[in-house]
Amino acid sequence: MNFNFELILFYAVVISGLIALFDLIFLAKKRRIAYEAETKDLPNKPEMTYPVIIEYARSFFPILLIVFLLRSFLYEPFRIPSASLEPTLLTGDFVLVNKYDYGVRLPVAHTKLVQTGAPKRGDIFVFRYPPNPSVDFIKRVIGLPGDHLKYVDKVLYINGQKIPQETKETTTRVDEEGHTQDVVIKEEDLMGVKHAIYQNQHQDGTDFNDIVVPEGMYFAMGDNRDDSADSRYWGFVPEKNILGKAVLIWMSWDSNNHTIRWDRLIKSIH
Numbered sequence: 490m491n492f493n494f495e496l497i498l499f500y501a502v503v504i505s506g507l508i509a510l511f512d513l514i515f516l517a518k519k520r521r522i523a524y525e526a527e528t529k530d531l532p533n534k535p536e537m538t539y540p541v542i543i544e545y546a547r548s549f550f551p552i553l554l555i556v557f558l559l560r561s562f563l564y565e566p567f568r569i570p571s572a573s574l575e576p577t578l579l580t581g582d583f584v585l586v587n588k589y590d591y592g593v594r595l596p597v598a599h600t601k602l603v604q605t606g607a608p609k610r611g612d613i614f615v616f617r618y619p620p621n622p623s624v625d626f627i628k629r630v631i632g633l634p635g636d637h638l639k640y641v642d643k644v645l646y647i648n649g650q651k652i653p654q655e656t657k658e659t660t661t662r663v664d665e666e667g668h669t670q671d672v673v674i675k676e677e678d679l680m681g682v683k684h685a686i687y688q689n690q691h692q693d694g695t696d697f698n699d700i701v702v703p704e705g706m707y708f709a710m711g712d713n714r715d716d717s718a719d720s721r722y723w724g725f726v727p728e729k730n731i732l733g734k735a736v737l738i739w740m741s742w743d744s745n746n747h748t749i750r751w752d753r754l755i756k757s758i759h
Contacts, residue, residue, distance in 0.1 A: 493623060499597050502553045508546035561596035562588055567615055572664055573711030576674060576685045580665050583740035586615045586733040608707055611682025613758055617730040620723050627735060628719050632708030637701055643694040643714060653678045667745055684759060689715040
């Protein structure tokens with residue numbers, strides 16, 4: 490089951506705010522008068538009490554509002570749910586997503602208010618999964634609007650230019666279920682953005698020829714090229730679905746070994 494945390498948080502802000510406002514306008518004065526009348530003859534006045542629901546609303550509303558504004562307009566935390574971006578991002582990495590680099594949007598409605606920039610080739614971005622917008626995905630930007638793309642024998646071609654790959658080493662990765670898999674680590678130079686990719690030499694690639702990225706769309710792929718459900722399978726990412734740019738790993742949890750990956754904390758994302 491997928492929970493829309495943004496919508497839940499929005500409702501929590503609205504409900505707690507309305508309760509606090511209703512109390513301020515209609516109940517607070519009467520409560521103060523009653524309190525003064527009941528304690529006027531007492532030498533040591535007890536602290537004024539509030540109904541439980543009002544106490545909670547008054548306490549939590551400012552906290553909820555600050556969290557809502559921060560994650561809506563500045564930075565939103567996101568947990569890496571799969572291995573599709575290995576070796577760049579690992580399952581269990583917790584990343585911060587910059588919400589303003591690609592434009593300021595209204596929360597919940599996601600309507601763009603201010604254009605501040607656009608995804609660049611090589612960025613890692615978070616977006617609402619086109620076939621099911623209630624699910625958030627994270628991939629690397631490969632194709633920009635108007636690009637001609639080709640992927641043959643696990644090599645990318647962008648606008649007729651072959652994207653260089655340099656083999657680094659053969660290693661073994663462990664998936665979420667604890668199974669091992671032999672992979673080749675290569676460094677791909679995505680027109681100036683150098684990053685590592687995984688390739689499984691025992692698995693065929695998903696070739697395609699001369700795909701043109703439409704206006705307002707982006708082509709996304711995972712760095713774990715043979716284990717990524719991306720634009721090769723479900724199509725382009727509409728600009729309206731983009732949530733932000735992943736910029737920092739702030740926490741990382743290794744579920745296989747039940748430990749924190751200390752060497753990945755506070756690590757910028759490229």
